[in-house]
Amino acid sequence: MQAKKRYLISLLTGAFLVLLFYFGGGVPGPAATGSRSRHGYSRPEQPWPHFSDPLQHFSPWDQSDTEEYNVHISPRQKRDVNSSVYKGKRCRMQSCFDFSLCQRNGFKVYVYPQQKGEKISESYQNILSTIEGSRFYTSDPGQACLFVLSLDTLDRDQLSPQYVHNLKTKVQSLPLWNNGRNHLIFNLYSGTWPDYTEDLGFDIGQAMLAKASISTENFRPNFDVSIPLFSKDHPRTGGDRGYLKYNTIPPFRKYMLVFKGKRYLTGIGSDTRNALYHVHNAEDVVLLTTCKHGKDWQKHKDARCDKDNAEYDKYDYREMLHNSTFCLVPRGRRLGSFRFLEALQAACVPVMLSNGWELPFSEVIDWNTAAVIGDERLLLQIPSTVRSIHQDKILALRQQTQFLWEAYFSSMEKIVLTTLEIIQDRVLQQTSRSNLMWNSHPGGLFTLPQYSSYLGDFPFFYAKLGIKPNPKFTAVIHAVTPLVSQSQPILKLLVSVAKSQYCAQIIVLWNCDKPLPAKHRWPATSVPIIVIEGENKVDFAFTVWQSFPERIVGYPARSHFWDNNKERWGYTSKWTNDYSMVLTGAAIYHRYYHFLYTNFLPNSLKSMVDQLANCEDILINFLVSAVTKLPPIKVTQKKQYKETMMAQSSRASRWADPDHFAQRQTCMNKFASWFGGMPLVHSQMRLDPVLFKDQVSILRKKYREIERL
Numbered sequence: 001m002q003a004k005k006r007y008l009i010s011l012l013t014g015a016f017l018v019l020l021f022y023f024g025g026g027v028p029g030p031a032a033t034g035s036r037s038r039h040g041y042s043r044p045e046q047p048w049p050h051f052s053d054p055l056q057h058f059s060p061w062d063q064s065d066t067e068e069y070n071v072h073i074s075p076r077q078k079r080d081v082n083s084s085v086y087k088g089k090r091c092r093m094q095s096c097f098d099f100s101l102c103q104r105n106g107f108k109v110y111v112y113p114q115q116k117g118e119k120i121s122e123s124y125q126n127i128l129s130t131i132e133g134s135r136f137y138t139s140d141p142g143q144a145c146l147f148v149l150s151l152d153t154l155d156r157d158q159l160s161p162q163y164v165h166n167l168k169t170k171v172q173s174l175p176l177w178n179n180g181r182n183h184l185i186f187n188l189y190s191g192t193w194p195d196y197t198e199d200l201g202f203d204i205g206q207a208m209l210a211k212a213s214i215s216t217e218n219f220r221p222n223f224d225v226s227i228p229l230f231s232k233d234h235p236r237t238g239g240d241r242g243y244l245k246y247n248t249i250p251p252f253r254k255y256m257l258v259f260k261g262k263r264y265l266t267g268i269g270s271d272t273r274n275a276l277y278h279v280h281n282a283e284d285v286v287l288l289t290t291c292k293h294g295k296d297w298q299k300h301k302d303a304r305c306d307k308d309n310a311e312y313d314k315y316d317y318r319e320m321l322h323n324s325t326f327c328l329v330p331r332g333r334r335l336g337s338f339r340f341l342e343a344l345q346a347a348c349v350p351v352m353l354s355n356g357w358e359l360p361f362s363e364v365i366d367w368n369t370a371a372v373i374g375d376e377r378l379l380l381q382i383p384s385t386v387r388s389i390h391q392d393k394i395l396a397l398r399q400q401t402q403f404l405w406e407a408y409f410s411s412m413e414k415i416v417l418t419t420l421e422i423i424q425d426r427v428l429q430q431t432s433r434s435n436l437m438w439n440s441h442p443g444g445l446f447t448l449p450q451y452s453s454y455l456g457d458f459p460f461f462y463a464k465l466g467i468k469p470n471p472k473f474t475a476v477i478h479a480v481t482p483l484v485s486q487s488q489p490i491l492k493l494l495v496s497v498a499k500s501q502y503c504a505q506i507i508v509l510w511n512c513d514k515p516l517p518a519k520h521r522w523p524a525t526s527v528p529i530i531v532i533e534g535e536n537k538v539d540f541a542f543t544v545w546q547s548f549p550e551r552i553v554g555y556p557a558r559s560h561f562w563d564n565n566k567e568r569w570g571y572t573s574k575w576t577n578d579y580s581m582v583l584t585g586a587a588i589y590h591r592y593y594h595f596l597y598t599n600f601l602p603n604s605l606k607s608m609v610d611q612l613a614n615c616e617d618i619l620i621n622f623l624v625s626a627v628t629k630l631p632p633i634k635v636t637q638k639k640q641y642k643e644t645m646m647a648q649s650s651r652a653s654r655w656a657d658p659d660h661f662a663q664r665q666t667c668m669n670k671f672a673s674w675f676g677g678m679p680l681v682h683s684q685m686r687l688d689p690v691l692f693k694d695q696v697s698i699l700r701k702k703y704r705e706i707e708r709l
Helices: 002-025 067-072 075-085 122-132 167-172 270-274 305-313 317-322 339-345 376-387 391-409 412-427 435-439 489-498 538-547 592-599 603-612 616-628 640-647 660-675
Strands: 109-111 146-148 183-187 208-211 255-262 285-290 324-330 349-353 473-479 503-510 529-533 557-563 568-572 633-635
Touching (some): 122 412, 255 317, 270 376, 317 324, 324 339, 324 376, 349 376, 349 391, 391 412, 489 503, 538 633, 592 616, 603 616
Parallel strands (some): 109 146, 146 183, 183 208, 255 285, 255 324, 324 349
């Protein structure tokens, strides 16, 4: 009997422990856990604050758990929303993307033809135009790896005039839809008042999302792409430079922390902005909100509205933006905010206050180097946190904001191309970019991994890697006039270049109507001469280039100017105090720019150059200056260059052609249009050898021959 009692007691005790564990009474977890890095590694949480490291995370913020959210949405609506948003929740590249479509023709993107009668916003038209003008575009769906809808999906707010109705039926009727497989959908706004969920209003199937204000809960890592929220006025191409013109030491401005924006009295997104007045001190922390927005704001105004509105009107937003060290970026109705891009451009370090927001391009950008990642629940600690950041760190953060703005965010074109490059890196993993390529100058758009997987093969990373450029160069000489006598300049140039201790070989591009001269007509040299037929003093310059391997270094220079009368760019060869181009007929630059010229620039510009047999030197200067944001470097002076070339010209020479300069003017404006602005940078710097032209013995000069050219 006693044994039976003990047995029953043991059985009941065991059952009770099982139930206790099941309903939350299990072994407690560790007090602090590691956070998942966006770059694929785990690290322990840092005690907050610590420079711009993320503020310590608590449990993930869940929109559906907030009181505000539950007031406005029923359980049935929750299920409907979740079934739409999460239907492809488990999608990843390996499970929802057909890589075989990309193996035949590489990474090509097809844009569906626009359907008659379908309305399309200007912003979405700009996105489609960018894709169609890129090197990824194909008009043949049979060659495509990725498909983009012509149906406008940017604004899925049902209250918006840009909202496209019956999108579900229209998408499902597309013959290539295939449940969204290998499709990319762009979206800026989803959901509507009062809850602003992330539902797009149609089943996206297995399609990837390039979405603004996407939450970490709904974001599918290495499948979706988080993009920034940008306005309809955001430039299509080019875009303005960042506002940081020079570095101030120490890097502090008039204000430490600022914000100016709407305050929502009720509903989602209202909590954080309603609490900003607690840390506003009207001195170095200026956080301003206004209730004065919407048609019926006065019906909902609270006791603070009049005071907040009056304080709000005292300050100019632009003045605050340009004179603050940090800019607060709190969430609005949605997670993203226009304030994010505004702060980046102004070199005002963003302080992110939007729990659960997957930051733009987080897959490739290390935001800890350009922003402070805060927590909405720790608002009162934000001022002391930013004050504790060392001035050296502030300077580094500010410089990185300028790099990221100009590399990826200053135009719609850069945002779209960055999105496509990220997806291409996933598809072509063997040639994907490294973290350093994405997060250091000139950025991922100008660093094509198809050129090389080794950073030392690019002209931008020598200093970071602690290495020097190759000690030898290849000379490329473009021949456009026939060889008539042994005294011609091209033969003298061949001999002079071959004498350089740094010359490895000489390549002659023969682009002349006359047949190629016999082998015995060419001078004997100590380095090989390779002559390539076309279809349609050097040591000093090379030494200079080794110190500036990312730039063009050379002799004859030219300049550009803005012609107010004609309202277009002009080209000049006049001798002035500055220049913006170095002619590649006598210049040294890294061979990577040839690869970039061939693979980055559109066929329309290269075809124009080929047809004119002109302007290739202008185009390479445009390209290099667009990449480096720097001017070329001119070495020595040679005033007789132009006169010598004109005197030796013949009818076959380009310098004798009266249309030569007119063509170059046209090229300048065509190139500036494609780049979205004028990338050329003026300079007044000229580098000469020590003792150059000095009245001293020639024996004391290292580069003696340079003065005889």
